[in-house]
Amino acid sequence: MTVCKLFDIDCEVFINWVIHVQRVILIISRTRKYCEFSINAKRNMAGSDPAVRELAALLESPEIKDVKPEIREKLEKILEMSNKRHNYADEITTTHSDVLDQITQETRTHPWEEVFKAGKTSWIMPARMISGPVTSQFLKFIVSMTKAKQVLEIGMFTGYTALSMAEALPPDGVVITCEISDYLKGLTPEFFSRSPHGKKIKPYFGPAGETLETLTKEGRLFDVIFVDADKPGYRGYVDTILQNGLLAPNGIILADNAFFGGRAYMNPKSRDENPINDFNEYIASRADLRQVLLPIRDGMLAIRRTSEVEGQAD
Numbered sequence: 001m002t003v004c005k006l007f008d009i010d011c012e013v014f015i016n017w018v019i020h021v022q023r024v025i026l027i028i029s030r031t032r033k034y035c036e037f038s039i040n041a042k043r044n045m046a047g048s049d050p051a052v053r054e055l056a057a058l059l060e061s062p063e064i065k066d067v068k069p070e071i072r073e074k075l076e077k078i079l080e081m082s083n084k085r086h087n088y089a090d091e092i093t094t095t096h097s098d099v100l101d102q103i104t105q106e107t108r109t110h111p112w113e114e115v116f117k118a119g120k121t122s123w124i125m126p127a128r129m130i131s132g133p134v135t136s137q138f139l140k141f142i143v144s145m146t147k148a149k150q151v152l153e154i155g156m157f158t159g160y161t162a163l164s165m166a167e168a169l170p171p172d173g174v175v176i177t178c179e180i181s182d183y184l185k186g187l188t189p190e191f192f193s194r195s196p197h198g199k200k201i202k203p204y205f206g207p208a209g210e211t212l213e214t215l216t217k218e219g220r221l222f223d224v225i226f227v228d229a230d231k232p233g234y235r236g237y238v239d240t241i242l243q244n245g246l247l248a249p250n251g252i253i254l255a256d257n258a259f260f261g262g263r264a265y266m267n268p269k270s271r272d273e274n275p276i277n278d279f280n281e282y283i284a285s286r287a288d289l290r291q292v293l294l295p296i297r298d299g300m301l302a303i304r305r306t307s308e309v310e311g312q313a314d
């Protein structure tokens with residue numbers, strides 16, 4: 001007996017009704033996805049661009065009530081324009097894989113505060129440390145363009161960027177990723193097991209400085225190196241990488257958070273107060289290196305050897 005006969009309704013009416021319900025469900029799920037996306041994009045923006053952060057804070061402050069409505073509207077428009085520009089980059093960029101999306105969602109909802117209170121981490125790991133789709137796609141482009149086989153990451157967290165790079169590698173490619181937090185030793189293997197590319201990832205746990213020495217003893221050579229860990233460590237990591245010969249000929253180093261939420265250029269004081277500015281200036285001062293600061297998200301400093309960047313005349 002069909003459903004129509006069971007409830008004594010016209011079959012055509014029933015089919016139309018099912019189609020209508022499906023459409024409503026689709027619209028609701030798309031709207032939810034869009035809202036989540038916009039909120040996240042705004043959150044990312046507010047976290048990384050100090051100008052936007054300042055403007056957003058001003059628009060929420062009590063002083064704004066005394067400002068003429070036309071001026072307030074213009075300021076709101078400026079904020080909207082900036083957010084839209086960044087959202088647009090996310091929207092147009094190829095979307096990340098389903099597993100990367102799952103890692104993103106599960107990182108955001110993970111009970112980091114409870115984990116810390118239970119003594120499993122030494123600090124409340126902020127979910128916002130995870131990179132986004134633009135960084136993911138950019139890293140995949142670099143790994144694929146350079147035909148890299150050996151990739152090193154300093155700063156794994158929940159494995160988002162490690163898996164992004166692994167997705168661009170050939171079957172015999174490897175991503176060695178350094179992580180200091182033992183808690184992530186328990187969390188990430190299950191994430192990686194969800195992707196066929198997960199088996200290319202080899203995490204090394206412990207302080208990255210020590211891992212770099214281990215990798216040197218192992219005679220490793222890396223085509224692409226992504227640095228995304230403790231900011232005061234950057235200068236030492238890059239020095240060790242170059243001195244110990246860990247960067248392959250024609251290799252590239254990418255250092256994330258080169259703007260350091262604006263602190264790199266708004267507050268360039270001493271090395272202790274501003275390790276990223278110190279690092280950026282140190283790289284810029286070295287004649288044997290060439291660098292380009294890409295304004296991707298919180299800034300990414302791409303570094304190569306001068307001899308491999310400068311062409312030769314006849």
Ligand SMILES: C[S@@+](CC[C@H](N)C(=O)[O-])C[C@H]1O[C@@H](n2cnc3c(N)ncnc32)[C@H](O)[C@@H]1O
Pocket residue numbers: 129130131154155156157158159160161162178179180181206207208209228229230233
């Ligand atoms: C910004 S998160 C990495 C985010 C990750 N690359 C991504 O985009 O998904 C930085 C990570 O570096 C780790 N870390 C911090 N200091 C470290 C050190 N000295 N050695 C190794 N890992 C370190 C932190 O525990 C944290 O998980």
